[in-house]
Amino acid sequence: MRFIPLERLINLHEGYRQAFKIDGADIILLHEDGQTYAFSRTCPHQNYALDYAKISDGLILCSAHGFEFDLKRSGALVKPAGFPCPALKTYDLVYDADRIGLML
Ligand code: FES
Numbered sequence: 001m002r003f004i005p006l007e008r009l010i011n012l013h014e015g016y017r018q019a020f021k022i023d024g025a026d027i028i029l030l031h032e033d034g035q036t037y038a039f040s041r042t043c044p045h046q047n048y049a050l051d052y053a054k055i056s057d058g059l060i061l062c063s064a065h066g067f068e069f070d071l072k073r074s075g076a077l078v079k080p081a082g083f084p085c086p087a088l089k090t091y092d093l094v095y096d097a098d099r100i101g102l103m104l
Pocket of ligand 1: 043044045046047048062063064065066067
């Protein structure tokens with residue numbers, strides 16, 4: 001595994017949202033409500049882009065069909081409860097000096 005730096009910490013601010021392509025994976029790095037998250041750029045339901053998806057208290061809402069995923073619980077599906085949909089892929093963030101990134 002290797003550290004993949006994504007952003008300098010000084011550049012993170014409320015509302016920060018940036019897409020990256022890392023080893024073929026499309027990933028969004030987002031800072032909201034004082035928390036930073038990294039997750040797949042596409043919804044696991046039908047691959048709708050999450051670039052502009054609403055987020056509140058760690059819950060991200062896909063605007064295509066209204067599915068909601070919990071970024072604080074490994075992207076688990078919250079709504080619709082019980083629907084057979086995989087979790088939104090999330091990534092653990094790693095800090096290295098003044099940078100934040102991923103270990104891949
Ligand atoms: S594609 Fe996201 S809820 Fe259907």
